[in-house]
Amino acid sequence: MNTLRSFRRFLGSSSEESDGNSNITLMLRQESESLSQTSLTTSEESNPQCFDNLIKAQVLSSEASRGLLSLNDNVKLEILNSLNEKNKKKQSRMLSWKKKKTSYSEPIDFISYIVNTSIDYMDETIIHKLALLLRKEQILWVTCFIHYGGFGVIFCMVEKISRIEWRENLHDMLLDRFLLCLKAMCTVQLGLECLIRSFYHVQQLVQLLFSKKQPSDFVTREVIIQIIILYLKAHTNREVGAKTVFSFLEDSEEETEEVDFIKEARVKRPYRKWIIELEYVAKNVFWVWNHDRNIIDLEPDLEELYDPPLGFIEGIETEATSYIASHIELSNELLVSLDIKDRMQKRLELQFSGLERIMALRFRKSSQKFHKKLHGSLREWVKAARADKWPYKFVQMGST
Numbered sequence: 286m287n288t289l290r291s292f293r294r295f296l297g298s299s300s301e302e303s304d305g306n307s308n309i310t311l312m313l314r315q316e317s318e319s320l321s322q323t324s325l326t327t328s329e330e331s332n333p334q335c336f337d338n339l340i341k342a343q344v345l346s347s348e349a350s351r352g353l354l355s356l357n358d359n360v361k362l363e364i365l366n367s368l369n370e371k372n373k374k375k376q377s378r379m380l381s382w383k384k385k386k387t388s389y390s391e392p393i394d395f396i397s398y399i400v401n402t403s404i405d406y407m408d409e410t411i412i413h414k415l416a417l418l419l420r421k422e423q424i425l426w427v428t429c430f431i432h433y434g435g436f437g438v439i440f441c442m443v444e445k446i447s448r449i450e451w452r453e454n455l456h457d458m459l460l461d462r463f464l465l466c467l468k469a470m471c472t473v474q475l476g477l478e479c480l481i482r483s484f485y486h487v488q489q490l491v492q493l494l495f496s497k498k499q500p501s502d503f504v505t506r507e508v509i510i511q512i513i514i515l516y517l518k519a520h521t522n523r524e525v526g527a528k529t530v531f532s533f534l535e536d537s538e539e540e541t542e543e544v545d546f547i548k549e550a551r552v553k554r555p556y557r558k559w560i561i562e563l564e565y566v567a568k569n570v571f572w573v574w575n576h577d578r579n580i581i582d583l584e585p586d587l588e589e590l591y592d593p594p595l596g597f598i599e600g601i602e603t604e605a606t607s608y609i610a611s612h613i614e615l616s617n618e619l620l621v622s623l624d625i626k627d628r629m630q631k632r633l634e635l636q637f638s639g640l641e642r643i644m645a646l647r648f649r650k651s652s653q654k655f656h657k658k659l660h661g662s663l664r665e666w667v668k669a670a671r672a673d674k675w676p677y678k679f680v681q682m683g684s685t
Contacts, residue, residue, distance in 0.1 A: 392430035412462040419469035436479040439466045440486045447493045464508040477519040491533040495558045503604040510611040527622035556638040567647045570605040574650040581681045606656040613662035645680045
C-alpha cells in the first residue's frame, strides 16, 4: 500500500525535486524486491506494458522514469489494478449521480420524491427544478401536478418546515423553493381555486411571517406577501377576500383586567404586529432612508432612467425595499377592494396602527432613483387617498 500511495503522489505532482524522485524510486525498488516471489496473472487490459506506457506519458525526469520502469512486474500489475479499481468506483458514482438527477421529469415523480423523502435528506436542487417546471412548463403539466395532489403536498411541506424549532440553512432553502412552487401553481386557474380553499394554510403563512420563526431572507418573506395578494385576487367577491385577509393580519385580542373607562380611552390599533414587521425592516436597513426632502411625485417622468450602482444590484437594499413595496401593494389592494364606508374605517385603523407614520418618516426617504418599486407603491397609496379625500400630505411630503 505504501507503494501505491507513493506512486499516486508521484504522478500527481509534475514538479518534484530530483532528490524526492530518487527517494520514491528507491522505496519502490525495495518493495518490488519483497514481491519478487509473487506471481500475478496478466491480461490484455492489465500488463506491465500498460504500466510502461503510462509512465512514458507523464512529464517526469529521466532518472525518475528509469527508476519506475525498472520496477518488478508484480508491483506494476498491483499499481495498475489499484488504479483501475479506483476509476471503476468513480465512474459508478458518476453514473448513479446522473441517474438520480435526471430521473425526475413527470409530476408524479416529484410528488413521490417529496412524500417519501425526509426533510433533512431532501435535495434542494430537485425542488428548485420543480419550481422552474411549474413556472415554465405547459399548463397541462402544472394542472396534472395539482390534480395528483401536488398543491396540498407543497402546502403541507411548508407547514412542516415552519414548525421546526431550529431551522438549518437547508430548511430555509427548501422553504423558499416550496413557496416559489406555490406561487407558480397559482398561474393556472386550478391553482387559484385550490388557493381559495386553503383558508387555514394561508392564515398559517401570515402567522409564520409575523412570528419569531419567520424566514430570515427578505426575498422569501416577499414571496409570502405575493401569495397573500394572489389569495385576495382569486376571490370573485373581492370585498369578502379583503375582509378575510384583514382578519389574518389583525392582532389577536388579549383579555385584560382593566377597568371600563381605561378600555374606552384606549385607542384601537388592530394591525400593530403588521406595522412592527415594517419597522423591523426599517431599523435593520436604516442607511437607506436618508433623503429627507423627498416628495412623492404623483406624475413621475417615466422616460428618465438610471443605471443603479453595483452595490444596489441584488443587494440587501433592493431586497428590503422590494419587500416593503409588496406590503404597501397589499394594503392598496385590500383598501380598494372595500366599499367606501369600510375603506375609511380601515384607513383610520391603519393610521392608528402606525402605517402612515412609517411611510412618511421612513419609506418616503428612500432613493427615488434606485428604489422605484417602493416609490411606485407609495405613489399608488397617495393617489388612492387623494381620490378618497383622505389626508395624504403627510405621507407625500413628510409634513402636513
